[in-house]
Amino acid sequence: xxxxxxxxxVLVDGTGGEPxxxxxxxxxxxxxxxxxxxQVGEADxxxxxxxxxxxxxxxxxxxxxxxxxxNITEQQRRYFASELALRMGSVLTQILHQGFTTVRxxxxxxxxxxxxxxxxxxxxxxxLVSGRPLSQTGGHGDSRLATEPGGAPSPSWPQVGMVKxxxxxxxxVRKAVRENLRQGVDQIKVMASGGVxxxxxxxxxxxxxxxxxxxxVETAAAAGTYVLAHAYTPAAIRNCVQAGVRSIEHGNFLxxxxxxxxxERGTFLVPTLVTYEKLYEEGERRxxxxxxxxxxxxxxxxxxxxxxxxxxxGVRIASGSDLLGGWAVHKARELQIKAQVLGPMGAxxxxxxxxxxxxxxxxxxxxxEVGKQADLLVVDGDPLEDLSLLAKPKCxxxxxxxxxxxxxxxxx
Numbered sequence: 001x002x003x004x005x006x007x008x009x010v011l012v013d014g015t016g017g018e019p020x021x022x023x024x025x026x027x028x029x030x031x032x033x034x035x036x037x038x039q040v041g042e043a044d045x046x047x048x049x050x051x052x053x054x055x056x057x058x059x060x061x062x063x064x065x066x067x068x069x070x071n072i073t074e075q076q077r078r079y080f081a082s083e084l085a086l087r088m089g090s091v092l093t094q095i096l097h098q099g100f101t102t103v104r105x106x107x108x109x110x111x112x113x114x115x116x117x118x119x120x121x122x123x124x125x126x127x128l129v130s131g132r133p134l135s136q137t138g139g140h141g142d143s144r145l146a147t148e149p150g151g152a153p154s155p156s157w158p159q160v161g162m163v164k165x166x167x168x169x170x171x172x173v174r175k176a177v178r179e180n181l182r183q184g185v186d187q188i189k190v191m192a193s194g195g196v197x198x199x200x201x202x203x204x205x206x207x208x209x210x211x212x213x214x215x216x217v218e219t220a221a222a223a224g225t226y227v228l229a230h231a232y233t234p235a236a237i238r239n240c241v242q243a244g245v246r247s248i249e250h251g252n253f254l255x256x257x258x259x260x261x262x263x264e265r266g267t268f269l270v271p272t273l274v275t276y277e278k279l280y281e282e283g284e285r286r287x288x289x290x291x292x293x294x295x296x297x298x299x300x301x302x303x304x305x306x307x308x309x310x311x312x313x314g315v316r317i318a319s320g321s322d323l324l325g326g327w328a329v330h331k332a333r334e335l336q337i338k339a340q341v342l343g344p345m346g347a348x349x350x351x352x353x354x355x356x357x358x359x360x361x362x363x364x365x366x367x368x369e370v371g372k373q374a375d376l377l378v379v380d381g382d383p384l385e386d387l388s389l390l391a392k393p394k395c396x397x398x399x400x401x402x403x404x405x406x407x408x409x410x411x412x
Contacts, residue, residue: 005027005040006024007046010023011054013035013056023036025054032368047378047408054368055377056366057365057401058390059366060104061106062272065095067161068084070282075325081161082160095331097399100331108163131188132176134164136191139191143162192240193232206235206239221244227243229245250272268357269307272321272334276300277337278327318357320334339387352367353366373403376398377396378398380396
């Protein structure tokens with residue numbers, strides 16, 4: 001039995017409770033065996049965490065490992081499928097080295113990437129995949145330009161990368177959900193409103209009828225899983241909540257009444273504020289279309305207000321980033337932005353305990369408690385005083401997932 005002791009730490013356990021100084025944490029066979037303020041005996045490996053903070057591995061509920069470039073439509077014209085797959089493997093390793101030990105891919109990655117991590121083919125976070133997100137014709141997942149004829153082959157219709165599935169009407173939606181499930185996805189993603197990167201819809205458009213959304217939810221539930229939905233506007237969000245969708249992704253234009261409905265039904269909100277910051281700041285330089293830049297400016301201005309309404313209503317708030325391409329190095333910046341509304345501790349809880357609850361993994365990860373898997377970070381300094389520490393790789397002295405150490409600058 002392997003025994004690792006992390007001693008003399010300031011423990012931020014992810015529950016929202018007060019930090020514990022002088023904590024000693026014991027890891028045995030991949031799990032947390034003990035947490036104490038007293039010395040805990042001999043160890044096969046000792047890590048002195050004096051002057052440092054131990055907190056749970058971070059969770060990102062909205063990533064796209066298939067977005068290897070910022071312009072996700074053009075990338076499909078640049079790379080072979082095999083090259084995209086290799087680049088996606090590199091993205092997974094980068095995510096883990098940023099301190100994110102669990103992520104949910106919100107569309108694009110199939111079960112093969114999850115299996116590759118579990119089989120040790122590539123180092124990466126614990127990965128939950130959504131396969132091909134569902135979109136109506138002309139919806140957020142339809143990357144065809146208005147000038148491209150309907151049904152014609154398109155270079156933006158990939159097999160690897162940012163894949164998608166166009167399904168119209170209850171029967172097509174049901175079949176698409178079932179096929180995704182047959183291919184081993186962990187959950188189902190639907191596009192319920194317009195989006196920034198789609199070329200032919202408006203942000204305010206409501207996509208998928210209540211009946212279509214209900215079919216997706218019922219089909220997923222029959223297989224023991226759930227639906228997450230891309231949605232910006234109150235009308236689109238209300239449709240999703242009434243249909244039984246588990247999490248609303250983005251939700252930038254959320255109003256008070258819709259937030260109250262989400263709180264009543266227990267629907268999670270997954271804000272992805274950092275992606276709009278980067279789109280706003282750097283999108284033009286990265287060659288994104290003018291239409292996308294204009295839409296990005298609208299959601300950038302609304303994001304914090306939507307989060308504030310959700311927090312005031314008591315909505316369960318998880319954490320996502322939705323960063324594309326090279327912007328993915330800024331994942332931890334999301335916590336700094338959320339902290340403007342939730343405070344530092346609230347932002348950490350959103351990216352640990354609450355995200356684990358959303359993913360149905362709260363019995364295993366998300367907080368540092370005896371019996372749970374040893375997903376943890378040792379951070380130089382105090383993230384509650386300076387959340388930017390989490391965005392600096394040099395400040396992540398230890399990264400551990402399931403008791404396996406992927407970085408250790410302190411061990412002896």
